[in-house]
Amino acid sequence: MSLVKALLRHPSGRIGGCIILVFLVAAILGQLGLTPHDPLKQMRLDRLKPPSLTYVMGTDLFGRDVASRLMLAIGQSFIVGFLAVGIAATLGTVLGLTAAWFGRLWDGVVMRSMDVLLAFPAILLALLIIAVAGPGTWTSVTAIAIVYTPIFTRVVRGPALSIKTREFVDAARTFGSSRRYILTRHLMLNLVAPLTVQVTLALAWSLLTEAGLSFLGLGTQPPAASLGLMLADARNLMEMAPWLLIFPGLTIMIGILGFNLTGDALRDILDPKTRRAMA
Secondary structure, X not given: OOHHHHHHHOHHHHHHHHHHHHHHHHHHXXXXXXXXXXXXXXXXXXXXXXXXXXXXXXXXOOOOEHHHHHHHHHHHHHHHHHHHHHHHHHHHHHHHHHHHHHOHHHHHHHHHHHHHHXXXXXXXXXXXXXXXXOOOHHHHHHHHHHHHHHHHHHHHHHHHHHHOOOHHHHHHHHOOOOHHHHHHHHHOHHHHHHHHHHHHHHHHHHHHHHHHHHHOOOOOOOOOOOHHHHHHHOHHHOOOOOHHHHHHHHHHHXXXXXXXXXXXXXXXXXOHHHHHHHO
């Protein structure tokens, strides 16, 4: 049974997968410019229009279509999230594997460095990095990647320490397999399941972190659209135009829910004990 079929059979997988699919379609259409209206064009005569047939989610203070800006903002969040998590997963996997394999001094240096990073709350560490490097989209990617690298390092190192003592690894050494071959074909392949789950959950965290940084004015900068920026712009218009706050807030909440549900489903599917219980 393929992973996709298993996800479709799992209740959380179906819901989470549908949410992510809808978000991906909206993000792609937004990046291609296939939005109902121009998300950056200001229409002063249409300022603060409530949701209607013309503007499904209303307009903002500058007359820009909220739905079109949401599509663009979802794409921006996905770009930041996927890049940051991809960098963190790659760097964390390399550090975790090498720390588990070489051990001793290298293991101590890597894990104590990760402990230092983990000592800071995620958002505070991201704020510190941005304060040094300056605000911007690429700075947000770098900050989020650094924040989540220790998590992937720990996720990889623990199982790798156990796997490297297994009989099939000893057999590979006996037959003269290279270190690179053992790391990639034996250790790495056995870490695909926990890494897949962790990537899914990290995407949810990165979506929230990116929105938080943009809300504080340290992430994506105007006039680009961002979920956090849209929430920040709506703070003083909550009573006059509540839709400006409701729709971006719901988008963040539903997006995080989709990734978390998918991550929970993948954990159940890829765990042999849970998989046998579900069968």
